[in-house]
Amino acid sequence: MSAPAAVTxxxxxxxxxxxxxxxxGRSRRRAGALAASATFGRRxxxxxxxxxxxxxxxxxxxxxxxxxxxxxFGGAISGSPGDYLKFLLPGVLTMSIAIVTMYGGARLAQDVxxxxxxxxxxxxxxxxxxxxxxxxxxxxxxxFASAIVVALGLIMGYRPDGGAPGVLAxxxxxxxxxxxxxxxxxxxxxxxxxxxxxxxxANVVLMPLSFASNIFAQPGTMPGWLQAFVAxxxxxxxxxxxxxxxxxxxxxxxxxxxxxxxTAVITAVCAPLTLRLYSRRG
Amino acid sequence: MSKKSKAGDHPxxxxxxxxxxxxxxxxxxxxxxxxxxxxxxxFLGPNGAGKTTTIRILATLTRPDSGTARVLGHDVIxxxxxxxxxxxxxxxxxxxxxxxxxYENLIILGRLNGxxxxxxxxxxxxxxxxxxxxxxxxxxxGGYSGGMRRRLDIAASLIVTPDLLFLDEPTTxxxxxxxxxxxxxxxxIATAGTTVLLTTQYLEEADQLAEQIAVxxxxxxxxxxxxxxxKSRVGSGTLHVRLxxxxxxxxxxxxxxxxxxxxxxxxxxxxALSMLVATPADGTDVGRMVGRAMIQLAEAxxxxxxxxxxxxxxxxxxxxxxxxxxxxxxxxxxDVSA
Numbered sequence: 001m002s003a004p005a006a007v008t009x010x011x012x013x014x015x016x017x018x019x020x021x022x023x024x025g026r027s028r029r030r031a032g033a034l035a036a037s038a039t040f041g042r043r044x045x046x047x048x049x050x051x052x053x054x055x056x057x058x059x060x061x062x063x064x065x066x067x068x069x070x071x072x073f074g075g076a077i078s079g080s081p082g083d084y085l086k087f088l089l090p091g092v093l094t095m096s097i098a099i100v101t102m103y104g105g106a107r108l109a110q111d112v113x114x115x116x117x118x119x120x121x122x123x124x125x126x127x128x129x130x131x132x133x134x135x136x137x138x139x140x141x142x143x144f145a146s147a148i149v150v151a152l153g154l155i156m157g158y159r160p161d162g163g164a165p166g167v168l169a170x171x172x173x174x175x176x177x178x179x180x181x182x183x184x185x186x187x188x189x190x191x192x193x194x195x196x197x198x199x200x201x202a203n204v205v206l207m208p209l210s211f212a213s214n215i216f217a218q219p220g221t222m223p224g225w226l227q228a229f230v231a232x233x234x235x236x237x238x239x240x241x242x243x244x245x246x247x248x249x250x251x252x253x254x255x256x257x258x259x260x261x262x263t264a265v266i267t268a269v270c271a272p273l274t275l276r277l278y279s280r281r282g
Numbered sequence: 283m284s285k286k287s288k289a290g291d292h293p294x295x296x297x298x299x300x301x302x303x304x305x306x307x308x309x310x311x312x313x314x315x316x317x318x319x320x321x322x323x324x325f326l327g328p329n330g331a332g333k334t335t336t337i338r339i340l341a342t343l344t345r346p347d348s349g350t351a352r353v354l355g356h357d358v359i360x361x362x363x364x365x366x367x368x369x370x371x372x373x374x375x376x377x378x379x380x381x382x383x384x385y386e387n388l389i390i391l392g393r394l395n396g397x398x399x400x401x402x403x404x405x406x407x408x409x410x411x412x413x414x415x416x417x418x419x420x421x422x423x424g425g426y427s428g429g430m431r432r433r434l435d436i437a438a439s440l441i442v443t444p445d446l447l448f449l450d451e452p453t454t455x456x457x458x459x460x461x462x463x464x465x466x467x468x469x470x471i472a473t474a475g476t477t478v479l480l481t482t483q484y485l486e487e488a489d490q491l492a493e494q495i496a497v498x499x500x501x502x503x504x505x506x507x508x509x510x511x512x513k514s515r516v517g518s519g520t521l522h523v524r525l526x527x528x529x530x531x532x533x534x535x536x537x538x539x540x541x542x543x544x545x546x547x548x549x550x551x552x553x554a555l556s557m558l559v560a561t562p563a564d565g566t567d568v569g570r571m572v573g574r575a576m577i578q579l580a581e582a583x584x585x586x587x588x589x590x591x592x593x594x595x596x597x598x599x600x601x602x603x604x605x606x607x608x609x610x611x612x613x614x615x616x617d618v619s620a
Contacts, residue, residue, distance in 0.1 A: 019473065025405065036393070047381045051381050114377050115374065121343060281344050
């Protein structure tokens, strides 16, 4: 660092420079809402570039779940891992994305604790930009995680009857649902302002939703009360819809509709709440 | 004072009876504040006195429980966007991204401040050069020294020249050289016409930079004035004298009390005495006063080993202004609000 120069340099020269800089910086144009959102998305991408560890959740969870659950339950439930994959993979996709969503909330809480959040809040930009920018980077992560699940499935012998369009439609549905969960954890993060607490809360919610669902087994053999829960569990509907889209089976319109409704309802509740909490002044 | 911002009738900051309570802690207990445009205003007080809470309210990040404040003529509650467009905040509560490089931090803030891609890059390059950070521009901020970080922090707040700059403890934790660098930057920013409100725990810093100083304690302003006005109340500092012979201490005490008109404190060290030296009202300089006192000691045949005149510490200032020391009394409100 060239610090000593700053002390010894004649003050007049530097004063002149900073004076000119300040005079030149007086133009004021408010950043557009989309430009600001894209900038926050870019910030998240730059953070990944400098600290690739940030991607661990989006990589490890899909790999772990896909491989582990296929070989863990594959033989027992469907006779062979290959058959079971047809049933399991869309569900594992749903569960992986759902679990990955909570880390976005943790990152937001981290921003709040380090003060980066307040620096951004003190700017004159559309208040939704910070949240929307976060969603943009979340969407990229979820697509990345989805690609890993699908690629692993193909390697292990999964052949979707719905082909590429079916898989893409399923991924789009799951990612959309994941983004609504992102908003939920964003609201939680702004409330509790502690990354570890966000993860704890999200785990308590997501673990039962993931396992008490039709992701791993058809609910036919479950007790009645559990069947009732599975039937209303939004993750069941998303998994069923993804399964239908990927295997090109008929009659999944209902599940797709339920998934979209769940996505819309969670978004409609959490988006305004998140924005409110974002602009809240303690 | 070449380029003062648009001359308005209203002051840069006008706050009246601001109150903010966190749980049991009255962080602000009725703050009144007026800062003229183009002024460097110093907010002096210990940790937890309410400095950061005041800045957060004025920067529209925190809502006061009661009271009103106008910043650059705009109300902090109802016109926060107008304020946000024209003020910049630096400090520990509004930090930079540690993972990103210095350059990337400036680019991101440039875009968020409405600069185009090309203009933002140019501005980032210019600021990095002016703040002597070009060499570190490509490194993540997490690896910066305290001084570099503070310079980048200030550079980032000038991405678009603010009409008002809040500097929250700009030199806390810096070594003396980095501190004088930051002081020089603050002077230049003020000279270029930006109003600066800075908080500090250091009397010397307020003295060096601020035309007007408010002393804050327990959420209240306990004294306000120019540096000279406050000093005349606080005194110039503490005179420390060490004698060659402890037996002569009573005589030394008598001579000093007479010569400098004050109470002489006898230290635990049997050879040492100290006393607060008041700035003479008639304009005599302190050096002459102390010199005379030393001559009187010599004439009284008191052998002196050491003499030192220290700047008044914040503790001494607080003792003089509030009657108590600036101990760590209040809970740091940042813990509550951040």
